[in-house]
Each structure stands twice: as structure tokens, then as C-alpha cells.
Amino acid sequence: MAQRAAELDAADPLASYLDAFVRTEGVVAYLDGNSLGRPLRATRERLASFVDGAWGDRLIRAWDEEWMAAPTELGDTIGRVCLGATAGQTVVADSTTVLLYKLVRAAVDAQVRDHPGRTEVVVDTDNFPTDRFVVEGVAAERGLELRWVTPDRDGTVTADQVRAVVSERTALVLLSGIAYKSGQIADVAAITQVAHEAGALVLWDLCHSVGSVELTLDAHEVDLAVGCTYKYLNGGPGAPAFAYLAERHQGRLRQPVQGWMGAADVFAMAEHYQPADGVRQLISGTPPIVGMLPMRDMLALIERAGMAAVRRKSTALTAFAVEVADELLAGHGVRLASPRDPEVRGSHITLEHPDFRAVTVELWERSVIPDFRPPSGLRIGLSPLSTSFAEVATGLSVVADVLTSPRA
Ligand SMILES: *Cc1c(COP(=O)(O)O)cnc(C)c1O
16 A cells, blocks of 8 residues: 555655645644645745734734735635636635625525515535534524435435425525535536526535635536635634625625625725625625635645646545555445545545544544544545645554554
């Protein structure tokens, strides 16, 4: 396996990108880039020069000079590099959870206002907890009904499942672009079309998609999307999220957290709220400028490599992980809980074994770092630009070692 990994690393056209990331002696294999991306070396200098430059030297003047524009300027960069979105539709703000709330509310309120019978929201039972919790809260707040779809084991929601539940009563369909458990990629194009045929809007949670798979939101006529920047965009812990709101909806949808920073004229100190034009209206309070810094280094790196090449590396990494798991782990009762077809697989795979909770504790002690998802899933997240094939082989061989050693 080590030999095969070395061959794959030698043939990897993106191998030189590994040097762009901070590496510490202490980490044997980092297999959780899908939860928190590694820092980039360039980020050290960016953060230090921010203290002495824009912040320390320009002080309050920097708001006018660059920071006021940052949420939409950075949003446009994410849109161009990762989302297939033209400028003016993406903004950086808040957390994914808060942006989900704003967009779900904005979407259902607009739908109910224009079509009073549209009082249902379609969501899946395997969606990430925050998505389910937010939509439950909005449903309670607005008197809406939730239509739950249950995806297949190891899979994600299909277009046929969505077709079976949408109707003239559907306001919104809320789904994830990649299932956080199985890693399966949803058919964004087909599902969006099915929802539109029923007159519903679609909101895609792209937390696991952005920076790992190629996205074409404009081309697929996606209505709304949100996503994290601390996973495959390496923005650092708690980096702000992004929201995409298609231009055609910008006059019609209005988010509920009306703050001064999303107002038409921020410093007019007006008596009443008047929303800004365009996607800027999604902002509420002062933009988290410091939190926006690290992701800029990753976006520059992804743009240099190109999303198509990033996706090819991602597919090769997960294919190799499946190969290693088949060879070293399948014989010990480990089951692959992700698609075998790389075309529908994102950048992580999930392995299942009843002992994985205890195994994960020991792996972390040995500095092999995947994550555990109950009840028995070990997620192997392979951030394409920062993960080598050798790291996959080493990490999974330690998993095999721990799994087959006697445990207290
Ligand atoms: C990671 C993740 C989130 C996280 O939301 P936060 O508000 O950043 O905590 C939301 N949705 C999905 C699908 C995720 O994978």
C-alpha cells in the first residue's frame, strides 16, 4: 500500500500544493479536512500584516477603503472560483446556521405572500442537524408543515423522492449538496428542476460541496444556497459562511434580521429600515472582517489549481481510500457506508464498524485524525489540496492496527 501511495503521489499533478499548508510533526495523518481545513502557510503572513497594516495603520479608515465592500467582494470570489455564480449573488456573513435561518424565512415568507397555499417545506431526515433544527423552528414560527423525505442507507435524496412529495403546496425544498454522513452527491440539477416544475424554491446547503466538487449554480438555476468556509475553504474555526441568492429573486425575498449593515444607506442613520439593493440585504450587523482573512489564501490556491483539477484529485483520493479500506479493513468487519461510484461521491468516505467510537479515541491519541459520527461511522475526509496518498495509506493502516489490537 505504501508503494502504491508513493506512485500515486509521484504522479499527482497537484502534489506541489501540499507545501502550501502548515504541517506539524505531531500529526501523522489528518483525515478530517471536511470538518476543519488545515491552515495555509500564507495565512500566517496575512494575519500578521493585517494587524500592522489595514487594522493597525488604516484603523477606522479601512472600513471605507475596503472592509465595507468585503462581504460582497469575497462573496463574488467564492462565486467565481467555486460556485459557478456570476457577481452580485453571493455574500459572506454570519454562520451557516444563521444564514440558513435568514434564507429559509425569506423564501417561505415570499412564497406564502405570493401563493397563500404554499405552506409546506420539504427536508430530509438525514440532513445535518442544524438544517433540520432551523427549519423546524421556522415551521413553528410561521405555521408551516414539514414534509420529511428519508434517503436510502448510504445515500442521499433522489429526484424521484422529491418528485413524490412536491406539489402546489410546496414553498421550499431544503437539501444538502453532499450528504454529511455518506458523502453522496445529490443531483442538484435534476432536483432543482423537479422543485421548479412544482413551483417550489430550492435551498442547497453546500457545506461539504464548496471547494470539493464543481458547482454550477447559475447554470442549474439554483434559487438559494449557503455553505461553510472552514471546511474545504480552510477559513479557520468559526470563519463566516456564504449565502447565494439568485439575482432574479433579490427584489422579491426579504430576510428577517433587519440590521443597519444591510440597509440601503448604512450611515444615513435613517428612522426606518430600507433594505439595500441586491445580495447585500442579507447582511445584518458588522461584517466579521478578521474571520474573512484566511479563506482568501485557500481561494487563491483553488483558483490557481482550478476546481476541475481539485475534483479529479478528490476522486482519486477517495478511490484510493476505498481500495485501502477493501484491502486492510473489509476483512475485519468494516463496511463502506459511501457510494462506490466515484462520480456520485464527494471528498469523504464513511466506514462503519461497531467499535469505531473507541477506535477513534485511540486514533486521536496516535495523531491519526478522522472523526466519528454516531452510531458507528468513521469519516475519512480527504481535503484535495492538502492530503497526500501516503497520508491516506498511513492513516488507514493505523486504523487497521488499532481495530485488530486488543482494547481495554
Ligand atoms: C458543517 C455543516 C454545517 C455547520 O453550520 P455552522 O452554522 O457553521 O455550525 C451546516 N450544515 C452542514 C451540511 C454542514 O456540514
